[in-house]
Amino acid sequence: MELQPMAQLIRERRTVRQFKDDAVPQELLLSLLNTANWAPNHGLREPWRYIQFSGDARQVFTEAVLGALSAEDRLKYKEQRMKDYMTIPVHLLVVMKEDPRPKQWMEDFGAVCSWIQCFQLAAWEQGLGVVWKTNAYQNAPSFRDIAGVGPGEKVVGVLHIGFPEVIPASRPRTPAEDKLTLFE
Template sequence: MSETLPSLIETTALLRSRRSIKPADMDPEREVDRELIVTLLENASWAPTHGMTEPWRFRVYTGDSRLGLAGGLQTLYRETTSATEFREDKHEKLGVNPLLAPVIIVAWVEPQVGGKIREIEEIEAGACALQNLALSAVAAGLGSFWSSPPLIYTPQFNQWFGIGEAHRCLGLIYLGWPRGDRPSPKSARKPITEKIAWADA
Protein backbone atom coordinates (compact mmCIF):
# COMPACT_ATOMS: atom_id res chain seq x y z
CA MET A 1 0.00 0.00 0.00
CA SER A 2 1.41 3.36 -1.07
CA GLU A 3 2.06 5.89 1.67
CA THR A 4 0.90 8.72 -0.59
CA LEU A 5 -2.21 10.14 0.99
CA PRO A 6 -5.07 11.62 -1.02
CA SER A 7 -5.18 15.39 -0.73
CA LEU A 8 -7.98 17.19 1.09
CA ILE A 9 -9.32 18.24 -2.31
CA GLU A 10 -9.41 14.60 -3.45
CA THR A 11 -10.94 13.45 -0.19
CA THR A 12 -13.58 16.17 -0.37
CA ALA A 13 -14.42 15.17 -3.93
CA LEU A 14 -14.68 11.51 -2.92
CA LEU A 15 -16.98 11.94 0.02
CA ARG A 16 -19.18 14.57 -1.61
CA SER A 17 -19.68 12.37 -4.64
CA ARG A 18 -21.08 9.50 -2.55
CA ARG A 19 -24.77 9.20 -3.38
CA SER A 20 -27.38 6.65 -2.44
CA ILE A 21 -27.86 4.64 -5.62
CA LYS A 22 -31.14 2.72 -5.53
CA PRO A 23 -31.03 -1.01 -6.40
CA ALA A 24 -33.26 -0.27 -9.43
CA ASP A 25 -30.44 1.94 -10.75
CA MET A 26 -27.83 -0.83 -10.47
CA ASP A 27 -26.90 -3.28 -13.21
CA PRO A 28 -28.24 -6.67 -12.01
CA GLU A 29 -26.25 -8.58 -14.64
CA ARG A 30 -22.81 -7.24 -13.73
CA GLU A 31 -21.30 -9.08 -10.78
CA VAL A 32 -18.86 -7.66 -8.25
CA ASP A 33 -15.64 -9.63 -7.74
CA ARG A 34 -15.38 -11.31 -4.36
CA GLU A 35 -11.86 -9.84 -3.86
CA LEU A 36 -13.29 -6.36 -4.30
CA ILE A 37 -16.03 -7.07 -1.76
CA VAL A 38 -13.38 -8.26 0.69
CA THR A 39 -11.31 -5.10 0.12
CA LEU A 40 -14.37 -2.94 0.81
CA LEU A 41 -15.07 -4.86 4.01
CA GLU A 42 -11.42 -4.65 5.10
CA ASN A 43 -11.67 -0.88 4.68
CA ALA A 44 -14.91 -0.94 6.69
CA SER A 45 -12.98 -2.69 9.43
CA TRP A 46 -10.57 0.26 9.76
CA ALA A 47 -13.31 2.27 11.45
CA PRO A 48 -12.63 3.63 14.92
CA THR A 49 -13.55 1.15 17.66
CA HIS A 50 -13.63 2.01 21.36
CA GLY A 51 -11.85 -0.67 23.34
CA MET A 52 -10.85 -2.38 20.07
CA THR A 53 -14.01 -4.47 20.20
CA GLU A 54 -14.52 -4.35 16.40
CA PRO A 55 -18.25 -5.05 16.86
CA TRP A 56 -19.19 -5.00 13.15
CA ARG A 57 -20.30 -8.15 11.37
CA PHE A 58 -21.27 -8.68 7.74
CA ARG A 59 -23.17 -11.38 5.86
CA VAL A 60 -22.76 -11.14 2.11
CA TYR A 61 -25.52 -12.23 -0.26
CA THR A 62 -24.80 -12.76 -3.95
CA GLY A 63 -26.32 -14.98 -6.63
CA ASP A 64 -29.09 -17.34 -5.54
CA SER A 65 -28.67 -16.59 -1.82
CA ARG A 66 -30.43 -13.28 -2.58
CA LEU A 67 -33.65 -15.24 -3.18
CA GLY A 68 -33.62 -16.57 0.37
CA LEU A 69 -32.98 -13.07 1.71
CA ALA A 70 -35.83 -11.59 -0.34
CA GLY A 71 -38.26 -14.29 0.77
CA GLY A 72 -37.20 -13.97 4.39
CA LEU A 73 -37.63 -10.20 4.37
CA GLN A 74 -41.12 -10.51 2.91
CA THR A 75 -42.14 -13.10 5.51
CA LEU A 76 -40.77 -10.91 8.31
CA TYR A 77 -42.58 -7.88 6.93
CA ARG A 78 -45.88 -9.80 6.99
CA GLU A 79 -45.19 -11.09 10.52
CA THR A 80 -44.11 -7.78 12.05
CA THR A 81 -46.46 -5.30 10.36
CA SER A 82 -49.95 -4.60 11.61
CA ALA A 83 -52.83 -4.86 9.15
CA THR A 84 -53.34 -1.10 9.25
CA GLU A 85 -49.67 -0.38 8.44
CA PHE A 86 -49.17 -3.15 5.87
CA ARG A 87 -48.45 -1.80 2.38
CA GLU A 88 -48.42 -4.04 -0.64
CA ASP A 89 -45.82 -1.85 -2.43
CA LYS A 90 -43.37 -2.17 0.49
CA HIS A 91 -43.90 -5.93 0.62
CA GLU A 92 -43.25 -6.13 -3.11
CA LYS A 93 -40.08 -4.01 -2.86
CA LEU A 94 -38.59 -6.26 -0.19
CA GLY A 95 -38.97 -9.18 -2.55
CA VAL A 96 -37.67 -7.41 -5.63
CA ASN A 97 -34.84 -5.14 -4.43
CA PRO A 98 -32.46 -7.93 -3.38
CA LEU A 99 -32.63 -9.29 -6.93
CA LEU A 100 -31.89 -5.93 -8.55
CA ALA A 101 -28.51 -5.50 -6.82
CA PRO A 102 -25.76 -8.07 -7.39
CA VAL A 103 -24.59 -7.82 -3.75
CA ILE A 104 -26.44 -7.22 -0.50
CA ILE A 105 -24.53 -7.00 2.75
CA VAL A 106 -26.48 -7.34 5.97
CA ALA A 107 -24.53 -5.46 8.65
CA TRP A 108 -24.95 -5.78 12.37
CA VAL A 109 -23.01 -5.16 15.56
CA GLU A 110 -22.42 -7.51 18.44
CA PRO A 111 -22.19 -5.44 21.62
CA GLN A 112 -20.73 -7.44 24.48
CA VAL A 113 -23.39 -8.02 27.12
CA GLY A 114 -22.01 -6.55 30.33
CA GLY A 115 -18.93 -5.39 28.45
CA LYS A 116 -17.21 -2.09 29.20
CA ILE A 117 -18.23 -0.43 25.94
CA ARG A 118 -21.76 0.98 25.81
CA GLU A 119 -24.16 -0.31 23.18
CA ILE A 120 -24.48 3.13 21.59
CA GLU A 121 -20.72 3.25 21.01
CA GLU A 122 -20.76 -0.15 19.34
CA ILE A 123 -23.57 1.04 17.05
CA GLU A 124 -21.62 4.23 16.31
CA ALA A 125 -18.53 2.18 15.45
CA GLY A 126 -20.66 0.03 13.14
CA ALA A 127 -22.02 3.13 11.39
CA CYS A 128 -18.45 4.41 10.90
CA ALA A 129 -17.59 1.05 9.33
CA LEU A 130 -20.52 1.38 6.93
CA GLN A 131 -19.42 4.87 5.91
CA ASN A 132 -15.92 3.47 5.20
CA LEU A 133 -17.61 0.84 3.07
CA ALA A 134 -19.72 3.41 1.19
CA LEU A 135 -16.75 5.68 0.47
CA SER A 136 -14.62 2.75 -0.66
CA ALA A 137 -17.46 1.74 -2.97
CA VAL A 138 -17.42 5.23 -4.52
CA ALA A 139 -13.66 4.97 -5.09
CA ALA A 140 -14.20 1.62 -6.83
CA GLY A 141 -16.94 3.07 -9.05
CA LEU A 142 -19.67 1.12 -7.25
CA GLY A 143 -23.02 2.44 -6.11
CA SER A 144 -24.30 1.68 -2.63
CA PHE A 145 -27.59 2.06 -0.83
CA TRP A 146 -28.23 1.81 2.92
CA SER A 147 -31.69 0.41 3.56
CA SER A 148 -33.26 0.05 7.00
CA PRO A 149 -36.77 -1.40 6.83
CA PRO A 150 -38.24 -1.32 10.37
CA LEU A 151 -38.35 -5.12 10.50
CA ILE A 152 -34.54 -5.26 10.92
CA TYR A 153 -34.96 -3.83 14.42
CA THR A 154 -37.37 -6.54 15.60
CA PRO A 155 -36.56 -9.61 17.74
CA GLN A 156 -38.15 -11.71 14.98
CA PHE A 157 -35.42 -10.51 12.60
CA ASN A 158 -32.62 -11.51 14.99
CA GLN A 159 -34.18 -14.93 15.42
CA TRP A 160 -34.68 -15.51 11.69
CA PHE A 161 -31.19 -14.20 10.91
CA GLY A 162 -29.66 -16.36 13.62
CA ILE A 163 -28.00 -13.66 15.72
CA GLY A 164 -28.23 -13.00 19.45
CA GLU A 165 -31.02 -11.04 21.09
CA ALA A 166 -28.56 -8.28 22.06
CA HIS A 167 -27.11 -7.97 18.58
CA ARG A 168 -28.23 -4.94 16.58
CA CYS A 169 -28.83 -5.00 12.84
CA LEU A 170 -27.74 -1.72 11.20
CA GLY A 171 -29.13 -2.24 7.77
CA LEU A 172 -28.98 -3.85 4.37
CA ILE A 173 -26.27 -2.42 2.17
CA TYR A 174 -27.01 -2.85 -1.52
CA LEU A 175 -23.95 -2.73 -3.78
CA GLY A 176 -23.75 -2.70 -7.54
CA TRP A 177 -22.42 -1.02 -10.64
CA PRO A 178 -24.56 2.01 -11.51
CA ARG A 179 -26.49 1.57 -14.74
CA GLY A 180 -25.09 3.87 -17.39
CA ASP A 181 -28.54 4.90 -18.64
CA ARG A 182 -29.77 6.61 -15.45
CA PRO A 183 -29.04 10.19 -14.37
CA SER A 184 -26.85 10.50 -11.27
CA PRO A 185 -29.03 11.23 -8.25
CA LYS A 186 -28.78 14.68 -6.73
CA SER A 187 -28.53 15.44 -3.05
CA ALA A 188 -28.02 18.57 -1.01
CA ARG A 189 -27.06 19.62 2.49
CA LYS A 190 -28.01 22.73 4.44
CA PRO A 191 -25.21 25.24 5.02
CA ILE A 192 -22.93 23.91 7.74
CA THR A 193 -22.86 27.37 9.31
CA GLU A 194 -26.41 26.65 10.56
CA LYS A 195 -25.04 23.82 12.63
CA ILE A 196 -21.88 25.30 14.07
CA ALA A 197 -21.66 27.33 17.23
CA TRP A 198 -18.25 28.77 18.00
CA ALA A 199 -17.92 28.63 21.76
CA ASP A 200 -15.27 31.34 21.72
CA ALA A 201 -17.24 33.78 19.52
Protein backbone atom coordinates in the same frame (compact mmCIF):
# COMPACT_ATOMS: atom_id res chain seq x y z
CA MET B 1 -10.12 26.39 -2.25
CA GLU B 2 -9.29 23.28 -4.27
CA LEU B 3 -10.64 20.03 -2.88
CA GLN B 4 -8.23 17.30 -1.89
CA PRO B 5 -9.00 13.75 -3.12
CA MET B 6 -10.72 12.60 0.11
CA ALA B 7 -12.88 15.72 0.38
CA GLN B 8 -13.83 15.29 -3.28
CA LEU B 9 -14.73 11.62 -2.71
CA ILE B 10 -16.92 12.55 0.27
CA ARG B 11 -18.74 15.25 -1.72
CA GLU B 12 -19.17 13.14 -4.87
CA ARG B 13 -20.44 9.92 -3.24
CA ARG B 14 -24.12 9.31 -3.89
CA THR B 15 -26.70 6.95 -2.48
CA VAL B 16 -27.50 4.54 -5.31
CA ARG B 17 -30.86 2.81 -5.52
CA GLN B 18 -30.76 1.49 -9.08
CA PHE B 19 -28.15 -1.12 -9.89
CA LYS B 20 -26.95 -2.98 -12.96
CA ASP B 21 -27.41 -6.75 -12.92
CA ASP B 22 -23.62 -7.27 -12.98
CA ALA B 23 -22.30 -9.41 -10.14
CA VAL B 24 -19.92 -7.79 -7.67
CA PRO B 25 -16.69 -9.83 -7.58
CA GLN B 26 -16.26 -11.43 -4.16
CA GLU B 27 -12.58 -10.44 -4.15
CA LEU B 28 -13.58 -6.77 -4.52
CA LEU B 29 -16.19 -7.07 -1.78
CA LEU B 30 -13.67 -8.64 0.59
CA SER B 31 -11.17 -5.91 -0.18
CA LEU B 32 -13.78 -3.27 0.70
CA LEU B 33 -14.74 -5.07 3.92
CA ASN B 34 -11.08 -5.16 4.94
CA THR B 35 -10.62 -1.48 4.11
CA ALA B 36 -13.66 -0.51 6.18
CA ASN B 37 -12.28 -2.54 9.09
CA TRP B 38 -9.90 0.39 9.64
CA ALA B 39 -12.84 2.51 10.85
CA PRO B 40 -12.18 4.09 14.24
CA ASN B 41 -13.54 2.08 17.15
CA HIS B 42 -13.06 2.41 20.88
CA GLY B 43 -10.61 -0.02 22.43
CA LEU B 44 -10.30 -1.80 19.07
CA ARG B 45 -13.44 -3.75 20.01
CA GLU B 46 -14.39 -4.05 16.31
CA PRO B 47 -18.05 -4.52 17.27
CA TRP B 48 -19.20 -5.31 13.74
CA ARG B 49 -19.81 -8.40 11.67
CA TYR B 50 -21.51 -8.86 8.31
CA ILE B 51 -23.92 -11.29 6.70
CA GLN B 52 -23.85 -11.41 2.90
CA PHE B 53 -26.61 -12.49 0.52
CA SER B 54 -25.68 -12.66 -3.17
CA GLY B 55 -26.39 -14.93 -6.10
CA ASP B 56 -29.13 -17.44 -5.33
CA ALA B 57 -29.08 -16.46 -1.64
CA ARG B 58 -30.83 -13.21 -2.56
CA GLN B 59 -33.99 -15.35 -2.60
CA VAL B 60 -33.44 -16.19 1.08
CA PHE B 61 -32.99 -12.49 1.91
CA THR B 62 -36.11 -11.56 -0.08
CA GLU B 63 -38.24 -14.22 1.60
CA ALA B 64 -36.94 -13.16 5.02
CA VAL B 65 -37.99 -9.56 4.34
CA LEU B 66 -41.39 -10.58 2.98
CA GLY B 67 -41.98 -12.89 5.92
CA ALA B 68 -41.43 -10.00 8.33
CA LEU B 69 -44.11 -7.83 6.70
CA SER B 70 -47.74 -7.74 7.76
CA ALA B 71 -50.11 -9.77 5.58
CA GLU B 72 -51.47 -6.51 4.14
CA ASP B 73 -48.02 -5.13 3.30
CA ARG B 74 -46.91 -8.48 1.87
CA LEU B 75 -49.85 -8.41 -0.55
CA LYS B 76 -49.19 -4.78 -1.38
CA TYR B 77 -45.38 -4.96 -1.85
CA LYS B 78 -44.51 -8.60 -2.62
CA GLU B 79 -44.18 -8.31 -6.40
CA GLN B 80 -42.12 -5.11 -6.30
CA ARG B 81 -39.86 -6.32 -3.46
CA MET B 82 -39.22 -9.62 -5.26
CA LYS B 83 -38.25 -7.72 -8.41
CA ASP B 84 -36.09 -5.19 -6.57
CA TYR B 85 -34.29 -7.52 -4.17
CA MET B 86 -33.57 -10.19 -6.75
CA THR B 87 -31.88 -7.68 -9.09
CA ILE B 88 -29.69 -6.00 -6.46
CA PRO B 89 -26.37 -7.89 -6.66
CA VAL B 90 -25.48 -7.91 -2.94
CA HIS B 91 -27.38 -7.45 0.32
CA LEU B 92 -25.02 -7.01 3.25
CA LEU B 93 -26.32 -6.92 6.80
CA VAL B 94 -24.03 -5.00 9.14
CA VAL B 95 -24.55 -6.31 12.66
CA MET B 96 -23.19 -5.20 16.00
CA LYS B 97 -22.93 -7.05 19.27
CA GLU B 98 -25.04 -5.12 21.78
CA ASP B 99 -23.10 -4.23 24.90
CA PRO B 100 -25.41 -3.82 27.93
CA ARG B 101 -23.31 -0.91 29.21
CA PRO B 102 -24.76 2.37 27.79
CA LYS B 103 -21.42 4.11 27.18
CA GLN B 104 -19.93 1.11 25.36
CA TRP B 105 -23.17 0.57 23.40
CA MET B 106 -23.02 4.17 22.17
CA GLU B 107 -19.33 3.88 21.30
CA ASP B 108 -19.93 0.63 19.43
CA PHE B 109 -22.93 2.00 17.54
CA GLY B 110 -20.87 5.02 16.49
CA ALA B 111 -18.03 2.73 15.40
CA VAL B 112 -20.33 0.57 13.28
CA CYS B 113 -21.86 3.65 11.65
CA SER B 114 -18.33 4.86 10.94
CA TRP B 115 -17.53 1.43 9.46
CA ILE B 116 -20.53 1.74 7.15
CA GLN B 117 -19.46 5.19 5.95
CA CYS B 118 -15.90 3.95 5.35
CA PHE B 119 -17.32 1.03 3.36
CA GLN B 120 -19.52 3.35 1.29
CA LEU B 121 -16.62 5.66 0.46
CA ALA B 122 -14.28 2.79 -0.43
CA ALA B 123 -17.02 1.23 -2.59
CA TRP B 124 -17.68 4.53 -4.38
CA GLU B 125 -13.98 4.90 -5.09
CA GLN B 126 -14.11 1.47 -6.81
CA GLY B 127 -17.19 2.31 -8.89
CA LEU B 128 -19.77 0.61 -6.67
CA GLY B 129 -22.94 2.17 -5.38
CA VAL B 130 -24.47 1.55 -1.97
CA VAL B 131 -27.71 2.40 -0.23
CA TRP B 132 -27.83 2.06 3.57
CA LYS B 133 -31.30 0.92 4.68
CA THR B 134 -32.78 0.87 8.17
CA ASN B 135 -36.25 -0.67 7.98
CA ALA B 136 -38.61 -2.18 10.56
CA TYR B 137 -38.24 -5.70 9.14
CA GLN B 138 -34.65 -5.75 10.47
CA ASN B 139 -36.03 -6.12 14.01
CA ALA B 140 -38.59 -8.83 13.23
CA PRO B 141 -37.73 -12.14 14.93
CA SER B 142 -38.54 -14.09 11.75
CA PHE B 143 -36.16 -11.96 9.66
CA ARG B 144 -33.42 -12.16 12.29
CA ASP B 145 -33.71 -15.96 12.51
CA ILE B 146 -33.60 -16.52 8.76
CA ALA B 147 -30.80 -13.98 8.25
CA GLY B 148 -28.60 -15.44 10.98
CA VAL B 149 -28.73 -12.51 13.38
CA GLY B 150 -28.04 -13.84 16.86
CA PRO B 151 -29.39 -12.96 20.27
CA GLY B 152 -27.75 -9.83 21.63
CA GLU B 153 -27.05 -8.47 18.14
CA LYS B 154 -28.49 -5.42 16.41
CA VAL B 155 -28.78 -4.95 12.66
CA VAL B 156 -27.36 -1.45 12.20
CA GLY B 157 -28.18 -1.47 8.51
CA VAL B 158 -28.69 -3.43 5.35
CA LEU B 159 -26.41 -2.28 2.56
CA HIS B 160 -27.63 -2.89 -0.98
CA ILE B 161 -24.54 -2.95 -3.18
CA GLY B 162 -23.88 -3.02 -6.90
CA PHE B 163 -22.64 -1.16 -9.94
CA PRO B 164 -24.82 1.93 -10.44
CA GLU B 165 -27.42 1.92 -13.19
CA VAL B 166 -28.35 5.50 -12.32
CA ILE B 167 -26.29 7.97 -10.30
CA PRO B 168 -28.53 10.60 -8.73
CA ALA B 169 -27.67 14.27 -8.95
CA SER B 170 -26.28 15.92 -5.86
CA ARG B 171 -28.65 17.76 -3.61
CA PRO B 172 -27.74 20.93 -1.74
CA ARG B 173 -26.45 20.74 1.81
CA THR B 174 -26.99 23.24 4.59
CA PRO B 175 -23.83 25.29 5.17
CA ALA B 176 -22.07 24.44 8.44
CA GLU B 177 -22.33 28.10 9.48
CA ASP B 178 -26.11 27.67 9.68
CA LYS B 179 -25.78 24.81 12.17
CA LEU B 180 -22.77 25.95 14.17
CA THR B 181 -23.06 27.25 17.71
CA LEU B 182 -19.73 28.92 18.42
CA PHE B 183 -18.37 29.80 21.85
CA GLU B 184 -15.24 32.00 21.72
